[in-house]
Amino acid sequence: MPKVFINPGHAPGGKPDPGAVGPSGLRESDVAADVAAMVVEYLQAVGYDAISYQSNSLQAICDRANAWNADLFVSIHCNSFTSPTATGMEIWTSRGQTRADSLATYIIAQMAGEFPTLPVRGDWSDGDVDKEAGLYVLDNTIAPAVLVELAFISNPREEAILASIEGKRMFAAAIARGVTDYFSQ
């Protein structure tokens, strides 16, 4: 069965790096860890080999994913901005047309289905939804790799979704279904 490596962003327990922190104090590192654990549960329930690994060391993350021979790599983050009205979901891949673009399209389609009121912040200039950049974990993993920004933890309405068990389950289910869609394409 496919081997799917899930990386919750930032440091375990928020030490030393909690990532972004919402207006009510919700930490990105904790949301990402919770959602990643749920994605692993969903994927294992359908027979996939899935693990979650969070580390403050981006190199350690890439080394572990590569040594494990992951078939896919998914990093989970929350977005943040100075304006509390910034809103929506986005997904990143490395530059150029790769198999990760297809994975990104499946995942964001499932997320949009779960959260029809959250905008998709896409870059359609190259024909698909993913944004592209030279992010470390995307450029240094061998497997097709995406980085998901679930929603804006800096937006009070979206922070409330990210704080709730139901909201986290919906994000996790969408990511897991996007992964299984990729393998059944």
Ligand SMILES: [Zn+2]
């Ligand atoms: Zn982050």
